[in-house]
Amino acid sequence: MEKTKISNSKHLINQFYLGLQTPLPKLFTTPGFTQASATAALELAERKVLALQRFLKRIVEKEIFIPVLRLATIQKRWMSA
Numbered sequence: 001m002e003k004t005k006i007s008n009s010k011h012l013i014n015q016f017y018l019g020l021q022t023p024l025p026k027l028f029t030t031p032g033f034t035q036a037s038a039t040a041a042l043e044l045a046e047r048k049v050l051a052l053q054r055f056l057k058r059i060v061e062k063e064i065f066i067p068v069l070r071l072a073t074i075q076k077r078w079m080s081a
Helices: 002-020 024-029 035-080
Strands: none
Touching: 024 035
C-alpha cells in the first residue's frame, strides 16, 4: 500500500512537471542527470520556447498589427481629404 502511494505521488509530480513543459524542476530534483543530459533537456525546452514565440509573433502580427495599420491608413486618408 505504501509503495503504491509513493508511486502515485511520483507520477503526479511527473505529470505536473510535464504540464509546466520545462525540464528545470526535474534537473534540480532528480539525481543522476549528467551535464550532457541536462544540456540536451535545456536545448529541447529552448526549441519549444522559440516555436511558441514564433507562433505568438504571427498571431500578434495578424490579429493586432495589421488591423491597426489598416485603421491608421484609413484615418490618414480621411483626414487629408
